[in-house]
Amino acid sequence: MNSQEAPVKVGEIHEVEIKSVGEKGDGIARVNGFVLFVPSVKKGDYVKIKVTKVLPKVGFAEVVEKLEKPVRESKYATVSKEEMEQPEEEQAYEDTEDFGEN
Numbered sequence: 001m002n003s004q005e006a007p008v009k010v011g012e013i014h015e016v017e018i019k020s021v022g023e024k025g026d027g028i029a030r031v032n033g034f035v036l037f038v039p040s041v042k043k044g045d046y047v048k049i050k051v052t053k054v055l056p057k058v059g060f061a062e063v064v065e066k067l068e069k070p071v072r073e074s075k076y077a078t079v080s081k082e083e084m085e086q087p088e089e090e091q092a093y094e095d096t097e098d099f100g101e102n
Contacts, residue, residue: 006054007032015067018045029061036061046070 027041
């Protein structure tokens with residue numbers, strides 16, 4: 001990011017998750033890969049932040065609001081025990097021996 005402009009600007013509001021904590025105790029969040037230091041948070045917090053200062057490689061932000069972490073839906077289907085124990089329905093396919101030949 002030497003000559004590139006930072007992907008955030010002073011005054012912008014972002015919702016971020018604090019991914020880690022730096023050696024001075026500030027939380028570290030990323031917006032489009034850009035590192036922002038956020039004081040008074042801990043790892044795992046989900047917060048709304050306002051960017052207060054932007055340097056060439058890092059930025060600083062303050063907490064505007066603490067948020068509830070959004071619940072992620074599982075990419076796998078959840079099946080109950082009752083559903084698993086139900087007998088399978090009969091398939092409505094015709095049994096032929098032509099294997100798709102016309």
